[in-house]
Amino acid sequence: MRPGETVTVEVRDRAAESGYMARPTAGRLVSLSAGRWAWTAPPVPGLYPIQVVAPDGRDSVTLQAFVVVPYDRVQGELLNGYRIGRYPRNPPAGFVEVTRENEDVLVSPHFRLKQFLCKQPAGSRKYVVLNERLLVALEYVLERVNAAGYRVTTFHVMSGYRTPAYNRSIGNVRFSQHQWGAAADIFIDENGDGRMDDLNRDGRSDIRDAEVLYRLIDAAAARPEGLGLIGGIGKYAPTSAHGPFVHVDVRDRKARW
Numbered sequence: 001m002r003p004g005e006t007v008t009v010e011v012r013d014r015a016a017e018s019g020y021m022a023r024p025t026a027g028r029l030v031s032l033s034a035g036r037w038a039w040t041a042p043p044v045p046g047l048y049p050i051q052v053v054a055p056d057g058r059d060s061v062t063l064q065a066f067v068v069v070p071y072d073r074v075q076g077e078l079l080n081g082y083r084i085g086r087y088p089r090n091p092p093a094g095f096v097e098v099t100r101e102n103e104d105v106l107v108s109p110h111f112r113l114k115q116f117l118c119k120q121p122a123g124s125r126k127y128v129v130l131n132e133r134l135l136v137a138l139e140y141v142l143e144r145v146n147a148a149g150y151r152v153t154t155f156h157v158m159s160g161y162r163t164p165a166y167n168r169s170i171g172n173v174r175f176s177q178h179q180w181g182a183a184a185d186i187f188i189d190e191n192g193d194g195r196m197d198d199l200n201r202d203g204r205s206d207i208r209d210a211e212v213l214y215r216l217i218d219a220a221a222a223r224p225e226g227l228g229l230i231g232g233i234g235k236y237a238p239t240s241a242h243g244p245f246v247h248v249d250v251r252d253r254k255a256r257w
C-alpha cells in the first residue's frame with residue numbers, strides 16, 4: 001500500500017464474524033460493520049502487521065501490511081542509492097524496502113520476502129516489487145504439487161523481482177513480468193543442493209525434471225480453481241550458470257514455452 005492509503009479488511013467466516021477483532025500495530029483502524037474494517041496506512045513506509053483474532057481468542061491471522069516507498073521518490077534511475085533503472089511502461093506504485101528485520105517475514109504461508117529479491121549487487125538498502133497474485137499462484141501450485149505426491153515445503157525462487165536495470169543487464173526481454181514482481185523462476189530443492197531435485201528418478205537433474213514440474217503447473221492452471229490465475233509457464237534446461245527450472249507468471253493471457 002502507499003503511505004496514507006486505505007484498504008478494507010473483511011472476515012469471510014460469516015458464521016462467527018461478529019466476534020472477530022483486528023489489532024493493527026500502527027495506522028488508523030475504523031470499524032465498518034461486524035468483521036469488517038477500514039485500515040489507513042501510516043505515512044512512513046515500512047512493515048505494519050495487522051492481527052485478526054477469532055472470537056474465542058484461540059486463533060488468529062497476521063496480515064503483513066507493507067507500506068511502500070512511492071515510485072515518485074526514484075531520482076533518475078536510483079532509489080536511495082539502489083539502482084532501479086527505467087520502466088518501459090506502467091511503473092509500479094512503489095517498492096517494499098527489504099531490511100534485516102523484515103527479510104525473513106512470511107509474505108504467504110510458505111514464502112519469505114527475501115526469496116524474491118533481485119540478484120543485482122546492493123548496499124545496505126534493497127527494494128522489491130511483489131505482485132500479490134504471484135504469491136497466490138505459487139501457493140496454489142505448491143498445494144497441487146504436494147497433492148501429486150511430491151514433498152515440497154517451498155519452491156526455490158531462482159529469480160523473482162528484477163529491476164529494469166538488472167533485467168536489461170542480463171539481456172532479458174524488455175517487458176519481462178519479473179520487473180513488476182509478477183514472475184518467478186522456480187525449482188524444487190528439498191535436498192538443499194541448489195539444483196532441481198530428481199523428480200523423474202532417473203539419477204540426474206536435467207530438463208526432464210523441469211518438464212515434470214512444468215506439466216504439474218500446467219495441469220494446475222487448467223483446473224477450475226486455477227483458471228485465470230497463471231498466465232505464462234516456461235521450462236528451461238540447465239546451463240553452466242544454473243540448473244533446470246520453470247518460469248511462472250501471472251500475466252493476463254495464456255503463454256507456454
